[in-house]
Amino acid sequence: MSHLIAPSILTADFLNLAGEIDMINQSNADWIHLDIMDGAFVPNITFGFHIIKQIKKVAKKPLDVHLMIMDPDRYLESFHEAGADILTIHYETCNHLHRTVQTIKSLGMDAGVAINPHTPVHLLETILPDLDMVLNMTVNPGFGAQSFIESSYQKIRKLKELIRQTESTSLIQVDGGVGLQNIGKLRDAGVDVFVVGNTVFSADDPVAMIRKLKGV
Ligand code: DX5
Numbered sequence: 620m621s622h623l624i625a626p627s628i629l630t631a632d633f634l635n636l637a638g639e640i641d642m643i644n645q646s647n648a649d650w651i652h653l654d655i656m657d658g659a660f661v662p663n664i665t666f667g668f669h670i671i672k673q674i675k676k677v678a679k680k681p682l683d684v685h686l687m688i689m690d691p692d693r694y695l696e697s698f699h700e701a702g703a704d705i706l707t708i709h710y711e712t713c714n715h716l717h718r719t720v721q722t723i724k725s726l727g728m729d730a731g732v733a734i735n736p737h738t739p740v741h742l743l744e745t746i747l748p749d750l751d752m753v754l755n756m757t758v759n760p761g762f763g764a765q766s767f768i769e770s771s772y773q774k775i776r777k778l779k780e781l782i783r784q785t786e787s788t789s790l791i792q793v794d795g796g797v798g799l800q801n802i803g804k805l806r807d808a809g810v811d812v813f814v815v816g817n818t819v820f821s822a823d824d825p826v827a828m829i830r831k832l833k834g835v
């Protein structure tokens with residue numbers, strides 16, 4: 620499978636949100652990544668259902684929704700109604716992860732589990748066969764344009780091996796600090812889906828940048 624690119628609109632121009640979504644529609648990006656932050660699990664607050672619903676009306680690509688919120692169980696159905704196609708919750712926020720994953724899938728969405736940089740991949744061993752995707756954070760979540768954490772390569776290789784051992788079909792996604800300088804090496808380590816924020820939205824020509832990231 621060729622790797623997927625999911626531009627994150629975290630640092631997009633929200634005064635021109637329709638134009639930014641249209642740019643992604645016109646590009647050869649695969650998904651649209653939406654970062655939902657609650658100011659409790661992470662030290663930042665972003666946006667909620669009203670904005671997601673509006674994006675859903677014009678998006679021509681699946682909405683990949685990354686929840687950085689405490690107690691995500693309260694909102695799974697609402698994110699489905701708002702238009703999420705892939706819903707990723709954080710391992711660190713779920714006491715009953717198996718139940719949460721099953722609920723996401725029973726609502727008809729693909730289920731992802733994200734892990735922070737300090738969380739070891741072996742904790743996912745028993746849940747991996749149930750997952751559509753693991754999101755390995757390559758920065759501490761909360762903000763765009765942070766530096767990529769170099770020790771991530773080792774985690775990704777371990778995760779890839781664990782997926783093989785558990786006969787899981789889960790994709791591996793990375794998020795944070797991804798650009799042309801590291802996407803090839805990350806792909807070689809086993810990454811399937813790349814979230815890219817700042818590299819796309821600070822580029823002079825975001826469509827051309829997405830094409831380059833896709834072509835690596
Ligand atoms: C970070 C978010 C990311 C962020 C990535 O907490 O989850 O999706 O937008 O941004 P860049 O690519 O700028 O590091």
Ligand code: ZN
Pocket residue numbers: 627652653654685794814
């Ligand atoms: Zn994200």
